Amino acid sequence: MKKLFAFGMASVMALSLAACGGAASTASSTAAAPADSASSEAASAETTGKKWVIATDTVFKPFEYTDASGNFVGIDVDIVAAIAEDQGFEYEMKSLGWDAAIAACQSGQADGMIAGASITDERKASGWTFSDGYYDSTQTMTVAADSDITGFADLSGKTVAVKTATQGASYAESLKDEYGFNITYFEDSPTMYQAVLGGQCVACFEDTPIMKASIKDGDLALKVLNDTASDPAPYGFAIFNTDNQELLDMFNAGLADIKENGKYDEILAKYLG
Amino acid sequence: MAKILANYGGLLMAAMGQTLLLALYGLFFACIIGLVVGLMSVVKNRACNIIATIFVDIIRGVPMIVLAFYVFFAVPMLLNNILHLNTMLGLSGSITLSGLQAGTICLALNCGAYMAEIIRAGIESVDKGQMEAARSLGLPYWKAMAKVVLPQAIRTMIPSIINQFIITLKDTSILSVIGFPELVNTAKNVVGITMSAFQVWSIVAIMYLVVITLLSRLAKRVERRLNRGRQ
Numbered sequence: 001m002k003k004l005f006a007f008g009m010a011s012v013m014a015l016s017l018a019a020c021g022g023a024a025s026t027a028s029s030t031a032a033a034p035a036d037s038a039s040s041e042a043a044s045a046e047t048t049g050k051k052w053v054i055a056t057d058t059v060f061k062p063f064e065y066t067d068a069s070g071n072f073v074g075i076d077v078d079i080v081a082a083i084a085e086d087q088g089f090e091y092e093m094k095s096l097g098w099d100a101a102i103a104a105c106q107s108g109q110a111d112g113m114i115a116g117a118s119i120t121d122e123r124k125a126s127g128w129t130f131s132d133g134y135y136d137s138t139q140t141m142t143v144a145a146d147s148d149i150t151g152f153a154d155l156s157g158k159t160v161a162v163k164t165a166t167q168g169a170s171y172a173e174s175l176k177d178e179y180g181f182n183i184t185y186f187e188d189s190p191t192m193y194q195a196v197l198g199g200q201c202v203a204c205f206e207d208t209p210i211m212k213a214s215i216k217d218g219d220l221a222l223k224v225l226n227d228t229a230s231d232p233a234p235y236g237f238a239i240f241n242t243d244n245q246e247l248l249d250m251f252n253a254g255l256a257d258i259k260e261n262g263k264y265d266e267i268l269a270k271y272l273g
Numbered sequence: 274m275a276k277i278l279a280n281y282g283g284l285l286m287a288a289m290g291q292t293l294l295l296a297l298y299g300l301f302f303a304c305i306i307g308l309v310v311g312l313m314s315v316v317k318n319r320a321c322n323i324i325a326t327i328f329v330d331i332i333r334g335v336p337m338i339v340l341a342f343y344v345f346f347a348v349p350m351l352l353n354n355i356l357h358l359n360t361m362l363g364l365s366g367s368i369t370l371s372g373l374q375a376g377t378i379c380l381a382l383n384c385g386a387y388m389a390e391i392i393r394a395g396i397e398s399v400d401k402g403q404m405e406a407a408r409s410l411g412l413p414y415w416k417a418m419a420k421v422v423l424p425q426a427i428r429t430m431i432p433s434i435i436n437q438f439i440i441t442l443k444d445t446s447i448l449s450v451i452g453f454p455e456l457v458n459t460a461k462n463v464v465g466i467t468m469s470a471f472q473v474w475s476i477v478a479i480m481y482l483v484v485i486t487l488l489s490r491l492a493k494r495v496e497r498r499l500n501r502g503r504q
Contacts, residue, residue, distance in 0.1 A: 099461060103470035117468070125276075126469045161452065165465015184372060184452035185462050195452065198346050199353075199367045238468075 052091040055101035055110035062271040063116040078267045083254030105240040119236040133234025139171040141228040145221040155181040161201035168205035288459035299380025307388025332386035345375040345451040372453030384441040395430035435492040
C-alpha cells in the first residue's frame, strides 16, 4: 500500500512537472514570434504602446465565424474593431475556440476574450472580470418542423440538446427539474441541430437570433417556439488577469462611444438584419 | 480548485462512472468481436480470411471520431430514411441510438478490430507443431484450437490486450462529441460554467490517472495469476 502511494505521488509530481514544462515552452515560443515581427516595426510599436491579444471562439455565428470568402467576421469581431478604432489601441484577434480561449486568458497568452460569454456570478467567482454587457441574449426552444411539442410541458421524460457552456444550456438546466427532461451536451451548433433533425433529441436551446439565422441559412427543418423565450442576459468582454484592467476600461469607454454614435446599431443590423 | 471540487466533484465522479460503464460495455463486445474476427483470420477458409481483413482494414482506417458521428447520426438516418426500417417494423417514431448505445458500438468496433489483430498474432505465435500434434492425436480442429492452441496463445496476448483495454478506456473521451456525458464531456461543461480551465482539467487528469493506474495494477495481478505454473 505504501509503495502504491509512493508511486501515485511520484506520478502526480511527474505530471505537474510535465505540465509546467509544456506551458513554459509554449509561452516562450509564442513570445519569440511576436518579438521577431516587432523588431521590424519597433518604431511604431514604441509610439502606439502595447498590442493587446484578444482571444475568441472559432464558430459562434453570428458573433464570430468565417464567411464564404474566408474572412473572419462577426458581431464580436466588428465590435472590437470599432472600439479599438475609437480608443486608438492596437490588438490582435486570435480565434482559438471557446475552451482554448479560456485557457489562453488564464495562462496569460491572451489579454482578454470576447466570445459571446454571458456575465455570470459563477464566472466572476472564478476570478474573471467582465465589461459592461454588449449584447442582451434571449434563449428559445426549437423543435423539429413536424414535432408536436408546443411547450416545456411536453418535454417530460424526453431528451433535449444544448451546446456546452452556452446561455441556452443554463436556461435548459434551470427548467430541467420542473419539467422532468434530460439534457445532452454537444460541442457545436451543427451537431446540436443534427441531433434534433435526426431524432436523437426532441428539442434544442439557443440564442433566438442565432437560431433563426441558422435555420434560414441552412434551410433546416426546424421551428422556433417563440413563446419559450428566456429573460434577456448580457454578454460581456472578459479579462482574467487584473493587470489588463486598462484594456477593460478602454472596452467600456469605447462601447459607450459606439453605442452613442450609432456604430453599434450598425454592426447589429449588419449581422442580425 | 477546492471550490470546484466541492461544487462539481460529485458531477465529475458521476461522469467517471459513465466513462467506466461505457468502457465496460465497449470492452465486453470488443472481446466477442475480437475473438470471432481473430479466429476468422486464422482458419483455413479464404472467405473468412477476406471478411476479417476487410473488417480490420475499414475500422483501423477510419478515425474513431468519424466512426462516432457515423454510428450516432448516419446509421439511424440510413435505417429510417433510406431503408424505412422503422415503418417496416411498424414503429411510430424513428429508430435512434442513445449516446451509450452508439458509444458502445463505436468502442466495440474500434477495440474489436485491434483485439482481432492481437488474437491473430497470438495464435500465429504458437508453434504450428502444437496444432499438428493435437490433430494427429485425433482431436478435432476446434477442440485442438480451444484446448491446445488458445490457452498457450492467451498468455502471449495478455500484455497487449491489457494495453488495448487501457487505450480503449481513454478513447471513451472521443465520444464526448456525440454528447455522451462521460468525463471529458462533463469537464467541458464545468469549464464553461466556471471558466476555470486549468483547475478542471487538472482534476480530470488526476481522475483518469488514478483509475487507470489502479486498473493496470489489477491487470498485472491477473496476468501473474494466468502465468502461474509457467516455466
